[in-house]
Amino acid sequence: MSEYLLIPPLLNPEEIQSCSPSLANQLAACSYQTAFARDNRFDRLDRTNVFQLRGNVIHEITAEGPHKLRDVPDDDFKKEFDELWEKESEVHYQRLQKDWFPASVPHFTQWPEYALAKARTRKKVKNIIQKIRNSEGERRGPAVEEWLEDPQHNLKGKPDRIETWTDGTVAVVDIKTGPHQEGIKPEQRRQLIFYAHLWRVNENQIPEKIVIENAKGDRFYEDIQESDIDDVVTEVLELRESFNKVAEGNYESLATPSKESCQYCAYRTQCNLFWKTYREDWDGWRVSIIGQIKEIDDVVVLDVVSPSDMINTEVRFKKPDDFLFDISDQIVVIDAEKTTQTEIVKIKWDSLINDTPVVTSN
Numbered sequence: 001m002s003e004y005l006l007i008p009p010l011l012n013p014e015e016i017q018s019c020s021p022s023l024a025n026q027l028a029a030c031s032y033q034t035a036f037a038r039d040n041r042f043d044r045l046d047r048t049n050v051f052q053l054r055g056n057v058i059h060e061i062t063a064e065g066p067h068k069l070r071d072v073p074d075d076d077f078k079k080e081f082d083e084l085w086e087k088e089s090e091v092h093y094q095r096l097q098k099d100w101f102p103a104s105v106p107h108f109t110q111w112p113e114y115a116l117a118k119a120r121t122r123k124k125v126k127n128i129i130q131k132i133r134n135s136e137g138e139r140r141g142p143a144v145e146e147w148l149e150d151p152q153h154n155l156k157g158k159p160d161r162i163e164t165w166t167d168g169t170v171a172v173v174d175i176k177t178g179p180h181q182e183g184i185k186p187e188q189r190r191q192l193i194f195y196a197h198l199w200r201v202n203e204n205q206i207p208e209k210i211v212i213e214n215a216k217g218d219r220f221y222e223d224i225q226e227s228d229i230d231d232v233v234t235e236v237l238e239l240r241e242s243f244n245k246v247a248e249g250n251y252e253s254l255a256t257p258s259k260e261s262c263q264y265c266a267y268r269t270q271c272n273l274f275w276k277t278y279r280e281d282w283d284g285w286r287v288s289i290i291g292q293i294k295e296i297d298d299v300v301v302l303d304v305v306s307p308s309d310m311i312n313t314e315v316r317f318k319k320p321d322d323f324l325f326d327i328s329d330q331i332v333v334i335d336a337e338k339t340t341q342t343e344i345v346k347i348k349w350d351s352l353i354n355d356t357p358v359v360t361s362n
């Protein structure tokens, strides 16, 4: 097996001043990832993917659609909704093309479960419009996507919804775009309680429930106490402080590699601890490899360096159209697709070779 040659970069991330729930979750998952994300020399690595973009479209349309389509007559609703949806999808498709140039990216109509996501969102927007109409004249409607701030601790965030129910209960609601969401995950709990704190500061009211609503409209609830809110605030402030006091050149000490934190991390190619810890089964149907090129013809043969537990010490893939490497070069392949033959992988439109998208006729 050939030698492992990756030299980790010296990071110089921007200090964290203001903290949002998503930043707090990233810090909790792996603060080394945050160090990459806050060093603008690595911005080019932070590419979007079709799941994220499809989620963004659903999120935008769910937030804006009820206001834009509120006065549309029923007979025209489907047509006007579809126009709004496609316009938003086109914007995100262009972002995908830009991020992944020169790879040939799938059109938004080919994104996974595209038609289902559109139909579900159309139904959901219609239901929200109906709820808004029904709640007109009530004491307080739902607060939707308002920026909230805690100036004392420099925390801020924009919850999806804060609802005041008829019995006076205040609930923080997050709307998830994936249909397979069940229950409240630990990072979602942290995010929702973070919003509960912001609501407490801004409105002088303490939310008693956190709620996750999935794409099907199913809801999952948890009761919270004021002490839960205090605990999350303390945790977030400690995470920020620990990050900001790391000595220059020592950010690698913050790395916490695991299947959960690394699986979709944009900085895997640059992360030594990832490659030292990575196991083939972290990725399911995908695999990432550091390897030394042994043969190049129509097919490239790699001598595998990492993951060290790979069944085959040699792996081959069809040579991409723009492959410019030579025998003995060490390359990093990210997110190739596994095949039924364990020694063969496929380079897809969203695979990377040495941080760069490739042109492939696969």
Ligand code: SF4
Pocket (backbone or CB within 6 Å): 030, 032, 033, 036, 255, 256, 257, 258, 261, 262, 265, 266, 267, 268, 271, 273, 274
């Ligand atoms: S690859 Fe894993 S350990 Fe490395 S920065 Fe990303 S999440 Fe952290």
